[in-house]
Amino acid sequence: MALVRLRGPLKRLAGGAPEHPVPGATVGELLRALEDAQPGLRGWILDERGRVRRHINVFVNGEYGREATPVGEDDRVDVLPAISGG
């Protein structure tokens, strides 16, 4: 299973654990599975349409990814807020 890594409020909402092994073949599937395992995250990373929120960045092994990006068994997926705001 790929490993999803969280920080900040997302880590806190996921029970305080920074790393979560989650099944899924794409970033979208992975994040839905993560929500199912950690219901406190529901609505924080994905919106109701299943899209990654505009100012959330997802990296798969250090490369930008979006919902359809394929994910392998040994991949590391980082979810963190984008550098944005005002």
Place this chain on the structure above:
Amino acid sequence: MTELLVGTKKGMFVLEGEPGGPFAVTARAFAGEPVEYAMRDPRSGRLLAAVTSAFYGPKIWHADDAGGEWEQAGGVALPEGEDAALERIWVIVAGEADGALYAGGDPGVLFRSTDGGTSWELDRTLWDHPTRPKWQPGGGGLCLHSIVPWPGDPDRLALGISAVGVWLTDDGGRTWRHGNDGLVARYMPEEAREGTMDLCVHNLHRAPARPERMFMQFHGGVYRSDDAGESWTDIGAGLPSDFGFPMTLDPADPDSAFVIPLAADVDRVTPDGRVRVYETRDAGATWTARGDGLPADDAYLTVLRQAFGRRGEGESLELYFGATSGDMFGSADAGATWFTVAEHLPPVFSVRAS
């Protein structure tokens, strides 16, 4: 002691003070986050705040103590699997039934709570309304910003949605109908105005002492209804501008309304560099400028839709408003004189007093 809950671009502030003097910041919550609206339910004392994180989306939070632990409310989301996402919560209002609260948001959605704001449910009738595909957003989005209960009758409710006009229900939301007769969309070509749904209501209030009497700030026009929002009469004559967003009234006087006009839709600052609140006590026949104590020179402030609050009524009516400049002003004598409540806050989104 008066408490002000101030939603700002950078968190919620609690200000406390005696009416007439400066207030002190006694608590801050959601530091760094946009707090679009915050209120205290007068029945339970519970605090509720609408926060739209730039990263994590809109949420409603509740707490008993502003400096304590806030809990995320459940159910504040649109149905999954459809092609829409909740953008923002604009307003939270106490309902008439025990524990009832309403929240309005973008895209033109109404949520209900029956447990004091712990959990919420989308009003599906409004969500599934057959006219929804025609709904057009205003500049601030498709925002349901005004929720107006009827004192003593939980089945009657009026909503203001920009830019889809006034919506009325007499059956607790099982059916919704428009209440737009008399509104004139001057921002549209004349030949397109008749029957249009593109009606940009900016604010909506009901006179509690005479519930069929309502007041509205429109996108160009100030209106009054004497038939519970079915039809509207323009009462904007006498104002320096009939464009603006903030509005409130004196609950003791059904002929009263207060507005803070802005110069124009293309120039959203206080007219002529003067900050003045305009008051009517004759249901809009005449308007009187109230500016004693407010900035009168080179003051080009923007006061947003929800940034005008009140406490009390009659001669002891207190009025408070904040600007995007971070300045806040108040009146302890129903608008006759004004004092500076606070300076140097972040841009003010909402002000509610209790």
